[in-house]
Amino acid sequence: MGGMAKNRFSQGDGPSQRQLRVGELIRRTLSDVLNRAEIHDPDLNRMSITVGEVRCSPDLKVATVYVMPLMGSVKVEEAIAALARNKAELRRHVGGQLTLKYAPDLRFRPDGTFDQLDETRRLFCDEKVRRDLDAADDDDEADDA
Structure with a gap:
């Protein structure tokens, strides 16, 4: 090939x-x-x-x-x-x-993203999680889904 x-x-x-x-x-x-x-x-x-x-x-x-x-x-x-x-x-x-x-x-x-959408929205509404996400933005673990 x-x-x-x-x-x-x-x-x-x-x-x-x-x-x-x-x-x-x-x-x-x-x-x-x-x-x-x-x-x-x-x-x-x-x-x-x-x-x-x-x-x-x-x-x-x-x-x-x-x-x-x-x-x-x-x-x-x-x-x-x-x-x-x-x-x-x-x-x-x-x-x-x-x-x-x-x-x-x-x-x-x-x-698969559809199943996660509502859960994700709920999490995003949680300020603390949003702050954690901003902090974690630099590492790539989120891409493993």
Whole structure:
């Protein structure tokens, strides 16, 4: 596998601007497609699915799509199964929006951040915790989630 290109990304800089840009474009495209029920799958169209984040691999060949159905509409596993079933069609929509030679392969995963949101909000309201967070900002432990 092309060793050279990979190493550029191994310094822990996080994703490149290009990865972030493509990820955000894919996220918006999939959100629109799902909102407008453009995929011909009645099961999928019955679900309200939020696309929280899309992370692209450095070569932009794989996009990992973090999704969560709206509160209690369906189990996240069912939403992911429905998306995976329609992957080819979703990928076509994405490909139409991107100027890349190949549309990335889409992988769907549960978005864990949603479960934590309320808990996080509650913690943020706690002044003491906020002060602790500011103090801890310099170390990277928070990124281990």
